[in-house]
Amino acid sequence: MLQGRPERAVKVMPEPEVLNLPLRSRRFVFSDVSVEDGQRVSSGDILAKDPNNYAVPLLAPRAGLVRLKKDENAAPAAVDASRGGGHIIIDDVANLEEHADIAKEELEHIEREMGAGGIKRYKLLVLGAWQFFYDAYTGALPDPQGTPQAIIVSTVSLEPFVARGDAQLHKRLFNFTRGLEQLQSLLEYQPMYLVMPDIKSELANRIRDHIRGYAWAKMLEIPLTYPYDDFAILARRLGLRRDKGPVWAVRTEGVLAIDRALTLTKPCTVRIISIGGTGVNSPAHIKVMPGYPIDKIRDTYVSEPAARMIDGGILTGEALGQEPVGIDTECRGITVLGELQDREFLGFARPGWDRSCYAACYLSSLRKRFRERFTTGMRGEGRPCISCNFCEEVCPAGIMPHLIHKYLYRDLIEEAEQARIDLCVECGLCSFVCPSKLDLRQEFIDAKKLIEQEKEEIRQEQERQEKLRQEEAAKRSAEEKSE
Amino acid sequence: MKILLKVFEAVRPSFEGGKLRLFKPVFEALEHALFAPSTTTVTAPHIRDPLDMKRFMSMVVISLVPCVLAAFYFFGLRMAAMILVSYAAGGAVEVVFAIVRKEDIYEGFLVTGLLFPLILPPLLPLWMVALGVAFGVFIGKELFGGTGRNVFNPALVGRCFLSLAYPKMMAASYLEPSGALAGRLLTYIDASNIDAISSATPLALANKGDFSSLPHLFLGSVSGSAGETSAIAIILGGVFLLLTRVANWRTVVSILGSFVLLGGILHYTSPQDVGPVLWHLCAGGLLFGAFFMATDPVTSPTSNAGKWLYGILIGAVTVLIRNFTGYVEGVTFAILLGNIVAPILDEIIVGVRIRRLRSEG
Numbered sequence: 001m002l003q004g005r006p007e008r009a010v011k012v013m014p015e016p017e018v019l020n021l022p023l024r025s026r027r028f029v030f031s032d033v034s035v036e037d038g039q040r041v042s043s044g045d046i047l048a049k050d051p052n053n054y055a056v057p058l059l060a061p062r063a064g065l066v067r068l069k070k071d072e073n074a075a076p077a078a079v080d081a082s083r084g085g086g087h088i089i090i091d092d093v094a095n096l097e098e099h100a101d102i103a104k105e106e107l108e109h110i111e112r113e114m115g116a117g118g119i120k121r122y123k124l125l126v127l128g129a130w131q132f133f134y135d136a137y138t139g140a141l142p143d144p145q146g147t148p149q150a151i152i153v154s155t156v157s158l159e160p161f162v163a164r165g166d167a168q169l170h171k172r173l174f175n176f177t178r179g180l181e182q183l184q185s186l187l188e189y190q191p192m193y194l195v196m197p198d199i200k201s202e203l204a205n206r207i208r209d210h211i212r213g214y215a216w217a218k219m220l221e222i223p224l225t226y227p228y229d230d231f232a233i234l235a236r237r238l239g240l241r242r243d244k245g246p247v248w249a250v251r252t253e254g255v256l257a258i259d260r261a262l263t264l265t266k267p268c269t270v271r272i273i274s275i276g277g278t279g280v281n282s283p284a285h286i287k288v289m290p291g292y293p294i295d296k297i298r299d300t301y302v303s304e305p306a307a308r309m310i311d312g313g314i315l316t317g318e319a320l321g322q323e324p325v326g327i328d329t330e331c332r333g334i335t336v337l338g339e340l341q342d343r344e345f346l347g348f349a350r351p352g353w354d355r356s357c358y359a360a361c362y363l364s365s366l367r368k369r370f371r372e373r374f375t376t377g378m379r380g381e382g383r384p385c386i387s388c389n390f391c392e393e394v395c396p397a398g399i400m401p402h403l404i405h406k407y408l409y410r411d412l413i414e415e416a417e418q419a420r421i422d423l424c425v426e427c428g429l430c431s432f433v434c435p436s437k438l439d440l441r442q443e444f445i446d447a448k449k450l451i452e453q454e455k456e457e458i459r460q461e462q463e464r465q466e467k468l469r470q471e472e473a474a475k476r477s478a479e480e481k482s483e
Numbered sequence: 484m485k486i487l488l489k490v491f492e493a494v495r496p497s498f499e500g501g502k503l504r505l506f507k508p509v510f511e512a513l514e515h516a517l518f519a520p521s522t523t524t525v526t527a528p529h530i531r532d533p534l535d536m537k538r539f540m541s542m543v544v545i546s547l548v549p550c551v552l553a554a555f556y557f558f559g560l561r562m563a564a565m566i567l568v569s570y571a572a573g574g575a576v577e578v579v580f581a582i583v584r585k586e587d588i589y590e591g592f593l594v595t596g597l598l599f600p601l602i603l604p605p606l607l608p609l610w611m612v613a614l615g616v617a618f619g620v621f622i623g624k625e626l627f628g629g630t631g632r633n634v635f636n637p638a639l640v641g642r643c644f645l646s647l648a649y650p651k652m653m654a655a656s657y658l659e660p661s662g663a664l665a666g667r668l669l670t671y672i673d674a675s676n677i678d679a680i681s682s683a684t685p686l687a688l689a690n691k692g693d694f695s696s697l698p699h700l701f702l703g704s705v706s707g708s709a710g711e712t713s714a715i716a717i718i719l720g721g722v723f724l725l726l727t728r729v730a731n732w733r734t735v736v737s738i739l740g741s742f743v744l745l746g747g748i749l750h751y752t753s754p755q756d757v758g759p760v761l762w763h764l765c766a767g768g769l770l771f772g773a774f775f776m777a778t779d780p781v782t783s784p785t786s787n788a789g790k791w792l793y794g795i796l797i798g799a800v801t802v803l804i805r806n807f808t809g810y811v812e813g814v815t816f817a818i819l820l821g822n823i824v825a826p827i828l829d830e831i832i833v834g835v836r837i838r839r840l841r842s843e844g
Binding site for chain 1: 488517524526528533534535536538587591727729781787840
């Protein structure tokens with residue numbers, strides 16, 4: 001139990017005067033900017049697209065005047081199309097009537113090309129609802145025109161301090177069930193799984209009643225223990241196989257966005273995010289739009305002078321830079337964590353009523369659950385692995401982190417691959433419990449990236465050779481002909 | 484405390500790049516023993532569990548307190564000298580290696596240095612204590628690459644070396660505990676000021692058909708290695724260690740289980756050769772070995788299935804050595820044998836697990 005859990009109530013933040021939209025987020029790089037400096041946009045207009053992710057758009061959340069800003073700190077070469085640093089700033093922000101940025105003739109064209117199902121998918125994409133979809137195995141954006149083998153809808157998000165499903169569902173149950181119906185209409189016969197913490201609860205019954213006759217969803221109960229909400233783990237639990245096609249996954253906010261885009265045909269620009277953590281005086285859920293200045297949130301909520309702002313939850317989030325400007329399009333919550341300030345005297349010898357520990361090595365294990373106050377401190381020195389096996393015990397993916405660590409330490413990439421490093425879901429629990437303070441999560445992420453790169457290189461090399469062979473064959477056949 | 488921290492800050496430059504940079508590990512060990520490190524997390528997860536290696540190892544030290552107190556009670560203040568010598572000699576080896584390797588001084592030695600005197604006969608000359616622990620740390624740990632990479636339990640390597648190199652001295656250094664109520668808490672007994680030097684251990688006597696009484700074994704008022712005699716003190720500390728999850732219960736349960744099972748079967752088939760199980764359980768170093776030696780996470784198998792097999796092997800081998808070889812005490816050798824087998828067991832279990840993982844997702 002952690003101090004700083006966000007309340008369920010959703011608070012609306014005051015309208016901003018300036019929006020500062022970052023051109024990057026966790027998955028996307030909006031390098032294809034389609035507006036000019038000084039252009040006036042209305043809300044719902046497409047500001048930029050990510051060419052590598054099925055042209056997923058960055059929408060203007062409000063009307064205003066556009067100002068482009070390149071990343072000053074980054075080298076000029078880094079601001080090019082591939083990196084897409086910088087921001088789009090919208091001045092004179094006004095909350096005017098939103099409108100959908102889909103031209104009529106374009107819609108007709110698409111309908112003719114792809115049919116009614118195609119138009120729905122197109123709408124999801126351009127209205128900003130598609131970015132709430134995840135591929136359950138890779139976490140990347142799935143192909144909007146693809147066919148999944150199943151869809152997982154999760155109403156729970158268990159990582160400490162990110163926006164929770166119950167807060168988002170509060171008072172929006174009708175929109176949620178309507179979104180489920182819309183989602184069902186995208187599918188042909190593929191199953192839809194609805195993940196809930198308690199499938200016999202009143203809420204679950206009400207959802208069942210609502211969607212009866214319109215959508216069919218199989219309910220799946222999971223324990224409220226992090227990280228059982230991870231999509232890859234859910235897919236494995238459901239017995240879905242990776243080689244049988246992609247599995248799409250959506251969270252509560254995604255279903256609400258689908259409802260908004262398809263039922264109302266309105267752009268999805270407002271998100272509910274959480275603001276929580278030990279450095280916040282009144283943790284809550286807040287309703288903001290991408291680009292909302294983080295300074296403003298900080299002034300309202302953060303009580304500690306020295307605190308680290310984290311984009312996302314406390315176990316997988318990324319620290320926001322020194323000068324965070326605006327919320328990005330994928331933000332699910334902001335966690336504020338107090339920085340380590342004092343060095344504890346004889347910290348390891350304390351009885352430890354105030355710190356809970358995985359291995360029951362402190363007196364707090366005699367206590368009931370309590371709210372612990374965390375800081376960014378490492379709380380120990382880095383040491384070699386002593387094979388205590390704690391990481392294997394907590395690993396939700398069922399792999400052996402200590403073994404993979406030892407392989408990677410000796411540069412045995414192939415063995416690490418055989419030990420199924422690819423099943424790692426990057427939940428961060430192994431790094432958290434490690435008494436030797438090894439940074440296992442980061443190590444695995446880097447290794448996985450390296451493996452991906454190598455595979456890509458091998459694939460390209462094979463393609464090149466294939467091409468050469470074909471050319472040679474063509475040449476030979478041409479020679480034979482000329483003879 | 485702030486003054487102390489200032490002192491550390493003031494002398495830091497001379498250890499980091501200054502004249503005394505050779506002794507940087509010593510400085511850091513001292514600093515971090517008193518003050519928690521100031522490092523913070525860089526990437527996610529941004530918070531960390533409070534358990535660190537210092538706490539991990541101090542839990543073992545805490546759990547050894549009942550054994551140490553029992554040793555003081557039964558064998559006198561000489562224990563203090565043995566513990567001090569063990570820490571000093573082994574610590575010196577550890578520090579020298581840390582300086583040579585330019586690494587930190589690791590906490591694992593806190594445990595080895597305390598375990599070692601507890602598995603020695605209480606009247607052993609202090610130079611032998613020093614030699615044994617230095618040998619154990621040097622050969623058993625540092626040559627393999629230091630903490631986390633050693634194959635054998637360093638304390639057991641030291642003891643094994645002593646009992647092979649000086650068998651007579653080892654056998655002659657056992658001491659009959661005092662029958663007085665205050666024990667020997669206030670006396671310092673050395674080989675020079677006691678007449679009856681040699682006192683056979685219960686296992687040696689049992690070899691001649693003379694079984695000491697079980698209550699004595701349970702309380703510890705028998706001859707034997709300094710910290711191994713009192714079953715109740717060992718169980719007290721050992722259960723604490725299991726509850727804190729620093730030691731894995733699977734190892735302990737499987738050692739004791741297989742020992743009781745095999746010992747029981749042999750006792751019922753040939754009672755004249757093999758003593759009663761409960762008596763054997765409390766005699767000698769079995770409990771101490773099972774709770775404190777075999778559970779060392781580095782030298783035991785990592786996987787849980789491996790731990791079961793490892794424990795079963797140790798328990799069974801102990802029964803066999805005790806009853807069918809010339810040695811009356813087999814735990815040291817059984818655990819060292821287990822240490823040899825541990826990497827192989829891990830290899831097998833890992834192979835099975837990886838084969839099972841291959842079909843996942």
